[in-house]
Amino acid sequence: MLSVGTFTSRDCQGVSRRAFVRAACATPFAWPLSGATAKAAEAAPKARSVLLVWLGGGPSHVDLFDPKPKAPLEYRGPFATIATATPSIRFTELLPKLAARSDRFSLIRSNVNFDGGHRPAGSIALCGAVAGPAGYPPNFGSIVGRQRASAALPGFISMARGPIGDGDGPVLAFGGGAWGAGYDPFVVNCSEQGRVDAAELKLLDGLTPARLLDRQTVLRELDRARHALDEAPPQRWRELHERASALLGSGAAQSAFDLSREPDAVRDCYGHTSFGQSCLLARRLVEVGVPYVQVNWSQYVEVFYPFSDYGWDTHADNFGLLADWHGPLLDGVFSTLLDDLDERGLLKTTLVVCMGEFGRTPLINSIGSRDHWHQCYFSLWAGGGVQPGRVIGESDAHGEFPATEPVTPAMVGATMLELAGISSAQRAQLRVLEGAKVIDALI
């Protein structure tokens, strides 16, 4: 169920607890800029929605999807390999369910990034370029959201407890970037119990759900809040008002956020973790037509720091963590997501991409773990126009560098946008990912 502040909108009548509503102004929805651009994007995209499963922190490619069983022990790690549904392709033993479904997705083993730090690499991976004088370009989701947003739902929804990043701060290209905060994602948090907390709608203290459904109240309260904001032209604020009000007033939208409408068996299949229930919520959101959904594995990349929430940055105890938590959880939840989308006929129209900002050092470090490695890593692609069962690109014998043409973040973005119906001409018009190659082998 959708929660606004400390209450749930489904039960809004009679709920008396105070809402903690604060300004959403820093992160309003991403709206289409104009009717003209929106029309241009209507050209029958292969992917009606894009669902990015973001594994922040850097999952180890060698220990998951690109094992090197013939490499020396100091490279290959302790995990055995298993056959997959794709002839001659093997994953590690941590991924038995995905191995059995490898004919449902394609795997790229030659991704590269251009920075070894989480925040810059995460930014580059999510927007396709390094920062320029105006900052980072917009996130792929902001572009899709701008072009493809519908009347009642945000174009770009990101699921996290807060801004994703590391202990030093957020990933800078998590949203609109150079386009401004107006194109940032609508952020919701989904707990392991499936409680959805729409932090973006915590507008002003005292604004109850019932009052939020009163458009005049929303307008008045947001107008008051607007003075505290920058880069918020009046027209965009009017749009925000309408969207916020529509979102909260729309039965379809509220229903999408209400996981209690799912059968227990489905919720159990996804597993009662925040990541599992977030993936279920993502399926519901693409089902109602949200153009771009990003599920974040965790808010922070770190694992063991006191504040951290088990991200993929496994500098210490990489193998124990992967065997214990990360491997089984990814294997189970991502398999369920693919099954669920497929069984509902949604996989054909939903592009699913799973990746992090980089991989991890193929050479095991001095404390028996792995560090950052942006020279070579993996990504998974399914549905939405992707030909399944393919392995695109190869890494070298130790998994250190691509042995074939590297796949850059710009290529990842161009391919996502192309499948989402945003053509190279439109990308040029928007001045995003200009000249970036589409990964033709995927399509």
Added chain:
Amino acid sequence: MRSSSTTPAQRLTHDGQRKIAPAFISAGEIAVAVHTSPNLVAIERLWLGDGSRERLHPTLSAHQFDPAFSRDGRFHAFCLSSTSPQLVLVIQDLVEKREHVFRPREARATARCPTFSHDGSRVAFSMSDVSGHQIASVNREGGDLRLLTNSPGLNISPAFSPDGRQIAFSSSRGGDFEIYLMDADGGQIRQLTHSPGLDTRPAWSRDGERIAFTSNRDGHYQIYVMNVDGSGTRRLGDQRGRLDYASWYPDGEHLLAVSEAGGKSDLYLFDVLL
């Protein structure tokens, strides 16, 4: 290899929160690390009698893992996250109310899976440090560090035998994780399992004759029991979903484990009829 016969398991918790590495404090109390919130893993104490629970270290705000207790219940060890990726080993004297901390030398190193010797005088644990991932031990003041393994690969999940003479552990020295046995001083290492999958987390029965462990040899994580010489391996029933983190009930006839059946992580007690 065959499945052992078991009676239906008794479910001890119902909250579904992720649970890691439960351990018996006494016949009526369990300690277990629980994901109490997305950014806190905390050790909780569970009373079997009424099912009540409380935080074992309510003042700690950092992640806590791998609770262990000496046989007489006087000493308690666990692993604690620091201000870096480092995990330190904390050893508490619950009678004298004293605490000692062992910090690995490397800033990102971890201490995991402590286990007490039969008399509580030594704590063995797995340590990722400058010498790789090895089994080590310290005294209960956290001093007198002794490296018990020095092999390539990873050496993890040590478990002292009830008589304190041997340590079972998991090692990837042969390519993938198998269960090994060594003398308490690190001598005479013998390989007990030879499966193509991952075998880890050995747990001794109180009589010292059987070892329970986790393996994915049949496709997903399940618990198996073998004789201490590696013979007679049997799977603990036929569980749906992951079954992991075996710990023997003091009577030697029951095994405590974490099951993820139904997508929820909860503690179950299995009646083992071997």
